[in-house]
Amino acid sequence: AQSVTQPDIHITVSEGASLELRCNYSYGATPYLFWYVQSPGQGLQLLLKYFSGDTLVQGIKGFEAEFKRSQSSFNLRKPSVHWSDAAEYFCAVVYTSGTYKYIFGTGTRLKVLA
Amino acid sequence: DTGVSQNPRHKITKRGQNVTFRCDPISEHNRLYWYRQTLGQGPEFLTYFQNEAQLEKSRLLSDRFSAERPKGSFSTLEIQRTEQGDSAMYLCASSLLSVEAKNIQYFGAGTRLSVL
Numbered sequence: 481a482q483s484v485t486q487p488d489i490h491i492t493v494s495e496g497a498s499l500e501l502r503c504n505y506s507y508g509a510t511p512y513l514f515w516y517v518q519s520p521g522q523g524l525q526l527l528l529k530y531f532s533g534d535t536l537v538q539g540i541k542g543f544e545a546e547f548k549r550s551q552s553s554f555n556l557r558k559p560s561v562h563w564s565d566a567a568e569y570f571c572a573v574v575y576t577s578g579t580y581k582y583i584f585g586t587g588t589r590l591k592v593l594a
Numbered sequence: 595d596t597g598v599s600q601n602p603r604h605k606i607t608k609r610g611q612n613v614t615f616r617c618d619p620i621s622e623h624n625r626l627y628w629y630r631q632t633l634g635q636g637p638e639f640l641t642y643f644q645n646e647a648q649l650e651k652s653r654l655l656s657d658r659f660s661a662e663r664p665k666g667s668f669s670t671l672e673i674q675r676t677e678q679g680d681s682a683m684y685l686c687a688s689s690l691l692s693v694e695a696k697n698i699q700y701f702g703a704g705t706r707l708s709v710l
Contacts, residue, residue, distance in 0.1 A: 584636030
C-alpha cells in the first residue's frame, strides 16, 4: 500500500540549532514529494516540492529537502531554526496518475526552545 | 488571487444534526479536494472534483457525507446525522491540473467541526 512515514512525532531543538525532519515513502516509482507546515488552527502552507531533476530542493523560510531514491526518503532540513518555525510539519507524496491525491504522513511537531 | 477560502472556520453542533461546509477555490483551478484531519494525524483524502464532476470518493466517506461542486466553482460538503466521530478539521484544497502546474494543491484554513 502507498504510505508515508514520519518516524518522529515530536522534535525539540534550541533556537539557532540545525534541524532535520525525516520522511520515507513507499511506492514503486518516483512520486511528486512535498513538505507542508501547519501552524495551530491553520491550514497547510507549502514549504517546498520535488518533481524531478536536482535532488536538493530549496523552499521558503530557509528550508531545503533532499530526495534520495535509494532510501525512498525526502528529509527536510534547516541550518538554523528560528522560534517562529515551531509548528507541525507534514510530508506528502502524490502519485502521478488518476486522482493526484496527496498521501500525508502523520506529521512531526516541532518545538523550539529559546 | 485570494487563495482558498473555507467557511465557517468553526462549527459546533449536536449529535444528529446536519452541517454543511463551503469551499471557494482559487478561481482558475479545475480540481478541488476535500481532506479530513483528526487530532494528531495527517490529512486524509475524502473526495475530489474535476470541474463539476466528482471523480473519486474515499471509503472514509460514508453515505452520511455528500459533496457537490455545482458549475465547477465552489464546493459544499454536507454531513448528515453527525456523530461524535465526525469531529475533525475538514480541509479543502484546489489545484490546476496541467503539465506546468503539476497539480500542486493549495489549502484553505479548514473548518473545525466539533460534535457534542
